[in-house]
Amino acid sequence: MTATDPLLRLDNVTRRFGGLVAVNxxxxxxxxxxxxxxxxxxGAGKSTTFDLVTGVRPPSSGEVYFRGQRVTRQPAHTRSPxxxxxxxxxxxxxxxxxxxxxxxxxxxPKFPDGxxxxxxxxxxxxxxxxASRERAMDLLAFVGLADRxxxxxxxxxxxxxxxxxxxxxxxADPVLxxxxxxxxxLNDAETDNLGEMxxxxxxxxxxxxxxxxxxxxxxxxCDSIVVMDHGVKIADGTPAEVARNPDVIAAYFGRRAVHAxx
Amino acid sequence: xxxxxxPEAPRAPTxxxxxxxxxxxxxxxxxxxxxxxxxxxxxxWIYAILCMGFNLLYGYSGQISLGSPAFYAIGGYAFxxxxxxxxxxxVSAFVGSLLLVAVLSLLIGLPLLRLRTHYLAMATLxxxxxxxxxxxxxxxxxxxxSGVAVPPLEWGGEPIGRMxxxxxxxxxxxxxxxxxxxxxxxxxxxxxxAIRDDETAAQALGVKVTRMxxxxxxxxxxxxxxxxxxxxxxxLRVDPSLSEFHVLVSLLTIVVVGGLGTxxxxxxxxxxxxxxxxxxxxxxxxxxxxxxLFILLFLLFLPHGLSGLLERRDWRLRRTGKKPAPAVAxxxxxxxx
Numbered sequence: 286m287t288a289t290d291p292l293l294r295l296d297n298v299t300r301r302f303g304g305l306v307a308v309n310x311x312x313x314x315x316x317x318x319x320x321x322x323x324x325x326x327x328g329a330g331k332s333t334t335f336d337l338v339t340g341v342r343p344p345s346s347g348e349v350y351f352r353g354q355r356v357t358r359q360p361a362h363t364r365s366p367x368x369x370x371x372x373x374x375x376x377x378x379x380x381x382x383x384x385x386x387x388x389x390x391x392x393x394p395k396f397p398d399g400x401x402x403x404x405x406x407x408x409x410x411x412x413x414x415x416a417s418r419e420r421a422m423d424l425l426a427f428v429g430l431a432d433r434x435x436x437x438x439x440x441x442x443x444x445x446x447x448x449x450x451x452x453x454x455x456x457a458d459p460v461l462x463x464x465x466x467x468x469x470x471l472n473d474a475e476t477d478n479l480g481e482m483x484x485x486x487x488x489x490x491x492x493x494x495x496x497x498x499x500x501x502x503x504x505x506x507c508d509s510i511v512v513m514d515h516g517v518k519i520a521d522g523t524p525a526e527v528a529r530n531p532d533v534i535a536a537y538f539g540r541r542a543v544h545a546x547x
Numbered sequence: 548x549x550x551x552x553x554p555e556a557p558r559a560p561t562x563x564x565x566x567x568x569x570x571x572x573x574x575x576x577x578x579x580x581x582x583x584x585x586x587x588x589x590x591x592w593i594y595a596i597l598c599m600g601f602n603l604l605y606g607y608s609g610q611i612s613l614g615s616p617a618f619y620a621i622g623g624y625a626f627x628x629x630x631x632x633x634x635x636x637x638v639s640a641f642v643g644s645l646l647l648v649a650v651l652s653l654l655i656g657l658p659l660l661r662l663r664t665h666y667l668a669m670a671t672l673x674x675x676x677x678x679x680x681x682x683x684x685x686x687x688x689x690x691x692x693s694g695v696a697v698p699p700l701e702w703g704g705e706p707i708g709r710m711x712x713x714x715x716x717x718x719x720x721x722x723x724x725x726x727x728x729x730x731x732x733x734x735x736x737x738x739x740x741a742i743r744d745d746e747t748a749a750q751a752l753g754v755k756v757t758r759m760x761x762x763x764x765x766x767x768x769x770x771x772x773x774x775x776x777x778x779x780x781x782x783l784r785v786d787p788s789l790s791e792f793h794v795l796v797s798l799l800t801i802v803v804v805g806g807l808g809t810x811x812x813x814x815x816x817x818x819x820x821x822x823x824x825x826x827x828x829x830x831x832x833x834x835x836x837x838x839x840l841f842i843l844l845f846l847l848f849l850p851h852g853l854s855g856l857l858e859r860r861d862w863r864l865r866r867t868g869k870k871p872a873p874a875v876a877x878x879x880x881x882x883x884x
Contacts, residue, residue, distance in 0.1 A: 365753030
């Protein structure tokens with residue numbers, strides 16, 4: 286991978302569900318350090334695109350490249366060790382584990398793999414466990430939840446759960462963070478807090494793909510935006526460019542709105 | 548120094564309680580007056596071994612597989628038959644029976660672990676019924692109802708006495724107990740619970756879900772086989788009753804009474820399930836009714852089992868020293884391209 290290669294590249298990716306083409310010939314790139322937004326009306330194919338990139342399901346055709354490697358058909362569990370982390374639209378934390386243990390799971394790929402290998406490396410395990418606890422505490426402090434480390438998951442608010450989810454995703458030192466509607470269900474204060482945190486992460490050079498409904502939020506947070514409608518990419522550019530694009534206005538407000546704007 | 552800010556592990560992190568339980572196990576036979584009591588003590592350990600495997604599989608990984616009694620029986624039969632039919636020594640028969648069960652469970656797990664919840668339960672239950680049917684009806688091979696005799700363990704030409712057998716079983720139980728404890732306190736235990744709570748999220752975090760489920764199934768089957776071998780060397784006979792329904796019922800009762808997905812649940816549950824019927828003998832005809840009543844009370848008032856009483860359910864971290872500084876910002880900068 287050379288310096289100019291994009292971090293993530295989608296080449297003509299299509300996904301069909303029976304007769305329905307949920308994602309139709311989508312191509313876009315995310316460069317290192319870039320924060321990309323992916324928006325579109327309901328049913329535009331954003332979540333399916335997200336699933337294709339994270340390996341939850343494979344595309345019907347087309348290719349996905351991450352850090353110069355083809356990952357199109359690699360299963361989901363291979364993403365985290367490669368440096369791609371994700372959060373979930375509906376928070377999916379492990380209810381039987383404490384907040385701290387949830388974040389520690391983000392570090393799972395760094396531990397020896399499997400029962401036999403773990404037993405062979407018994408000597409270094411307790412040190413590693415200790416280090417992972419320390420790192421998880423640092424991450425909880427970063428998202429402002431250090432005092433909740435020992436709590437059970439059901440003792441937290443939705444806003445806090447989102448932050449734990451992000452801390453868990455950050456644990457594996459990702460180069461690309463994939464956020465699936467991180468602001469959904471949050472109140473204004475929580476959304477502001479989240480936005481502030483994403484700005485801090487962006488300043489640190491973390492690349493992100495942000496799927497979001499909240500237009501204000503995404504306009505502020507992103508360097509560039511891809512707009513989808515009915516499975517097709519209708520625009521790709523800076524927030525200002527996208528906001529002026531007649532196809533985008535049509536997709537959100539109907540054709541008549543385009544004439545009104547013109 | 549960074550160590551100042553490291554929080555304690557959420558659940559009691561020491562191995563001391565494990566060692567205390569094992570020390571009690573060493574002292575126990577010297578306190579018992581009769582061979583019958585010693586046999587009950589052996590049974591407690593045998594059931595504990597069987598249930599620790601089931602605890603890892605169901606309690607921690609959430610895979611409700613009811614095949615354990617079948618692996619328990621196959622372990623016992625293989626240990627006996629490798630000796631009587633192939634003339635193996637007890638040690639190689641022991642290793643051989645564990646290998647056989649490991650391979651068998653792998654072959655069964657590959658297709659069956661695609662199933663979830665009650666589908667997995669039904670499929671593995673069917674496996675248990677098939678195994679039991681074979682043990683009962685393939686008389687020329689398995690000896691049918693009367694089963695197969697297990698050659699007594701010997702040491703220097705002399706059969707090992709009851710006390711010796713007890714310590715062989717205790718040694719095997721200790722190995723299983725320590726492995727069980729290591730797994731649930733390590734990153735692997737965390738991964739198992741993640742699989743139980745949400746497979747998709749576990750996968751996204753890099754947990755190899757399919758491989759992990761298969762590994763735990765094989766491990767729990769091998770633990771069941773160890774229990775089966777232990778049963779063989781105490782009873783000197785294995786028969787189809789090893790994989791009958793009452794074993795499955797005992798297994799489920801033990802994990803529920805002891806506490807599903809807890810460190811000491813299988814051992815505490817085994818003690819109750821083995822000893823309670825003995826204590827209830829004086830109720831005569833009503834024994835089963837009173838036993839059922841006890842189990843009902845457990846379910847109502849101790850939903851997390853006996854072990855749930857001992858383990859802290861809501862985790863509070865004891866933290867020493869200053870609050871950790873948000874050092875993550877610096878870390879990320881260094882590690883990103």
